[in-house]
Amino acid sequence: DLLAYALDGFPIYGPLEDPSGLDGCNGRTINGKYQYHVLELDQVDASIDYCNGNSPETNWNYILGCYSGTIDDTEVVNSDNFQMPADCVIASSTPAPVTPTLAPVTSTPAPVTSTHAPVASTPAPVASTPSPVDCSAKLVAVQTGPSTTCDGGNVHWWPLDSGCHGWEGLSPDGELHLNSASGMKCIDEDTFTFDQYAGSLDCTGTAVTKTIHFDTCEQDRPPVLYSKGIDFECCKNPDSESCKTAVPYVTRDGTTIYKDGEICDDDNSTPAPLVSTPAPVTSTPAPVASTPAPVASTPAPVT
Numbered sequence: 001d002l003l004a005y006a007l008d009g010f011p012i013y014g015p016l017e018d019p020s021g022l023d024g025c026n027g028r029t030i031n032g033k034y035q036y037h038v039l040e041l042d043q044v045d046a047s048i049d050y051c052n053g054n055s056p057e058t059n060w061n062y063i064l065g066c067y068s069g070t071i072d073d074t075e076v077v078n079s080d081n082f083q084m085p086a087d088c089v090i091a092s093s094t095p096a097p098v099t100p101t102l103a104p105v106t107s108t109p110a111p112v113t114s115t116h117a118p119v120a121s122t123p124a125p126v127a128s129t130p131s132p133v134d135c136s137a138k139l140v141a142v143q144t145g146p147s148t149t150c151d152g153g154n155v156h157w158w159p160l161d162s163g164c165h166g167w168e169g170l171s172p173d174g175e176l177h178l179n180s181a182s183g184m185k186c187i188d189e190d191t192f193t194f195d196q197y198a199g200s201l202d203c204t205g206t207a208v209t210k211t212i213h214f215d216t217c218e219q220d221r222p223p224v225l226y227s228k229g230i231d232f233e234c235c236k237n238p239d240s241e242s243c244k245t246a247v248p249y250v251t252r253d254g255t256t257i258y259k260d261g262e263i264c265d266d267d268n269s270t271p272a273p274l275v276s277t278p279a280p281v282t283s284t285p286a287p288v289a290s291t292p293a294p295v296a297s298t299p300a301p302v303t
Contacts, residue, residue: 018171
């Protein structure tokens with residue numbers, strides 16, 4: 001439910017059961033529109049500092065973590081002395097009556113053509129569906145969960161230096177989440193970083209930079225989640241056989257992976273071929289009577 005509007009003009013809605021799809025400002029994009037969500041008390045870790053280093057985001061983000069938009073044009077006034085501008089129109093609560101108008105009905109039927117429609121000998125073109133793209137890349141694995149040991153969640157196999165990596169899937173409460181990331185890289189053999197975009201599959205919107213350390217479970221954003229690296233072989237030995245090369249994936253049923261906005265092929269092989277054979281077309285027209293009506297061979301007598 002809509003609760004309020006933030007000073008930057010974006011609406012604020014109630015809490016989500018799973019806030020993992022929110023960005024650092026507590027917001028996400030739904031159907032192209034940005035909105036905030038408040039957090040429950042148990043979704044915020046009040047034991048950590050209010051300030052998040054030099055980041056504009058706060059850790060005690062019960063309502064907002066930061067402003068996603070600008071408040072430069074926002075004016076704060078005293079409502080006791082505020083006068084409604086003269087050009088403002090207050091909508092009436094009673095809808096205007098609607099007069100039903102019927103379209104005129106033509107009383108003359110359309111003429112009937114007695115000629116059979118020709119049978120097309122060339123089948124209609126069949127629209128080809130783009131095949132999934134090959135998204136194979138060198139991967140690192142990150143485990144994310146709700147506990148301080150990072151257990152109880154899922155494992156995300158991330159691509160390294162692979163353009164825009166997107167993924168969509170259902171949260172435990174059945175809500176569809178869209179996410180994407182860019183700039184996936186190893187800073188060193190034990191450190192992996194990326195920029196994440198909540199509510200987007202094509203790396204648009206506000207990015208949150210995240211840094212993951214190998215075998216160290218640390219608080220993630222949103223702060224109800226914890227993450228750690230569990231396989232950084234491609235950071236340590238990128239040219240060895242121990243570095244896994246495959247299509248990125250998430251160990252949660254129903255997750256779809258994207259690269260630069262296109263769906264990835266999920267069998268680690270070549271893309272599926274396009275369907276080249278159009279649907280069969282019946283080549284035999286309906287039978288037409290081959291015998292014409294008899295014609296009288298004797299002309300009528302002339303008076």
